[in-house]
Amino acid sequence: MDNYLAIANSAGMWVACSVIIVVVLFQAIRLTVIALRAGMAIGMPKKQMLAAFRSGITTALVPSIAILLGLALLIPRLGVPFPWMRLSVIGSVTYELIAAGAAANEMGLEGVSGSFTGTVFTTVVWVMSLGVIFNLLVIGIFTPSIKRLKDRIAGGDEGWMRVMTAAAFFGAVGYMVAQPVVKGGAPLVALIGGFIGMLILGAIIQLGKQNWLKEWALALAILGGMTAAGIAFHYFSIGG
Amino acid sequence: MNSNEVFQDRFIVPVQKTGRLTIFLAIICLFIPGLYLYIFQGLIPPVTAVIRGLIAVWSFMAVMAVLEPIVYYPILGFGGTYMSFLVGNVLNLRVPVSATAQQVAGTKEGTSEAEIVSTLGIAGSLIASEFVMIVGVLALLPFIGRIQGSGMAIEVALDQVLPALFGALGGIFLFRVPKLGIVPLGLGILIALFKADLPYSIVIPPMVILSIIAARIMYKRKWVKGEGMV
Numbered sequence A: 001m002d003n004y005l006a007i008a009n010s011a012g013m014w015v016a017c018s019v020i021i022v023v024v025l026f027q028a029i030r031l032t033v034i035a036l037r038a039g040m041a042i043g044m045p046k047k048q049m050l051a052a053f054r055s056g057i058t059t060a061l062v063p064s065i066a067i068l069l070g071l072a073l074l075i076p077r078l079g080v081p082f083p084w085m086r087l088s089v090i091g092s093v094t095y096e097l098i099a100a101g102a103a104a105n106e107m108g109l110e111g112v113s114g115s116f117t118g119t120v121f122t123t124v125v126w127v128m129s130l131g132v133i134f135n136l137l138v139i140g141i142f143t144p145s146i147k148r149l150k151d152r153i154a155g156g157d158e159g160w161m162r163v164m165t166a167a168a169f170f171g172a173v174g175y176m177v178a179q180p181v182v183k184g185g186a187p188l189v190a191l192i193g194g195f196i197g198m199l200i201l202g203a204i205i206q207l208g209k210q211n212w213l214k215e216w217a218l219a220l221a222i223l224g225g226m227t228a229a230g231i232a233f234h235y236f237s238i239g240g
Numbered sequence B: 001m002n003s004n005e006v007f008q009d010r011f012i013v014p015v016q017k018t019g020r021l022t023i024f025l026a027i028i029c030l031f032i033p034g035l036y037l038y039i040f041q042g043l044i045p046p047v048t049a050v051i052r053g054l055i056a057v058w059s060f061m062a063v064m065a066v067l068e069p070i071v072y073y074p075i076l077g078f079g080g081t082y083m084s085f086l087v088g089n090v091l092n093l094r095v096p097v098s099a100t101a102q103q104v105a106g107t108k109e110g111t112s113e114a115e116i117v118s119t120l121g122i123a124g125s126l127i128a129s130e131f132v133m134i135v136g137v138l139a140l141l142p143f144i145g146r147i148q149g150s151g152m153a154i155e156v157a158l159d160q161v162l163p164a165l166f167g168a169l170g171g172i173f174l175f176r177v178p179k180l181g182i183v184p185l186g187l188g189i190l191i192a193l194f195k196a197d198l199p200y201s202i203v204i205p206p207m208v209i210l211s212i213i214a215a216r217i218m219y220k221r222k223w224v225k226g227e228g229m230v
Helices: A002-008 A011-041 A046-078 A081-088 A093-106 A118-130 A133-152 A158-183 A185-207 A211-236 B003-030 B032-039 B047-087 B090-105 B112-147 B152-159 B161-176 B178-194 B200-220
Strands: none
Touching: A002 A118, A011 A046, A011 A081, A011 B003, A011 B032, A011 B047, A011 B112, A046 A081, A046 A093, A046 A211, A046 B090, A046 B112, A081 A093, A081 A118, A081 B032, A081 B112, A093 A118, A093 A158, A093 A211, A093 B047, A093 B161, A093 B200, A118 B032, A118 B047, A133 B003, A133 B047, A158 A185, A158 B047, A158 B161, A158 B178, A158 B200, A185 A211, A185 B152, A185 B161, A211 B090, A211 B152, A211 B161, B003 B032, B003 B047, B003 B112, B047 B090, B047 B112, B047 B200, B090 B112, B161 B178, B178 B200
């Protein structure tokens, strides 16, 4: 187990995972320059444009720190560089965990567990990476014609498109949510812990109007569920 | 040239060129970590496991890959769409960023000015996100050794990260869209009672389809609406 983590944290893995970050930064800087030049050409005041750029930076800072908490959840099983790359590019903690779980499941393991080996790790890496390839292909190919696509797909009914997106996601996780319920033990404790954690956080956000907490809620609730499982094992010997 | 042509020539054309190039570079970059593990560490994944894992993941990601850009394009704009879907965290981060930038700059949705403001705001947010991720990971590094391999209770807790996620997601569903969850969760429990260790590649694709069909029926009967969705 320690062996594969040494590979997962190796210098070469850092290099392999950093290349895409360079692409992201190149894209952001290049589009900033294009937008500034085009804005000047159509007579926008420089001040207005810089204000927009600055507001982007400040609005993103705190939510981005929240992403780090999600990173901390992935690191123990996947090493540092790969989750870092995944969450820096097309990432969300939810997707990464589900994809990692799906890959581990096909390797005959239960979830993202300590029984990982090098072979499991590389399978997880491939599935998590290629799992998002459609998203990039769609953006790379269809962005210029997106307005036309809208009418063709789902008849341009945006409400239905939102419902359908949510339904696809629920369909994907329905069985995974049900598994711990049926199996019991530590997974069930973690599930209930995460569920209750989210209800409490949701209540604080809605009733206490604490909107800043939104970014943190998912990672905190997950942490709550994991802590519940740890405590249940420590004091009541459930799971393990 | 009128101002529309200027905008087309100075903005739309170069953005598309850069956007396309960087997205395709990013697609190539997706293969690098796996190839590194294969070439330099000799780690070969079982091809069938990768394919089956991908079937499970793609069966819901493909739907979202097509629908999400369409839904968020009006807010993100042309340049913003290229950037937002490359870095992710679209709904929770890029959409509010674009909305805030419009507010700060005082532009109207659908105008050339709004397009430029959205692009600048989202570009700023991208740079901020990457900066936080780079600085943050450097700051986290010294503590990581301590998390790894530090006692049985922590090991048990770490193994339960997925069930904890599913519990948390259950909480979100209950808050936002309880009705949509009924069919997939009910079916999931039924299947799990029958057999609790089926491969996801077999379970997920039909579950996604059934969940969408159920949602369609509920939407047609106006039991669920498009607002407040994930």
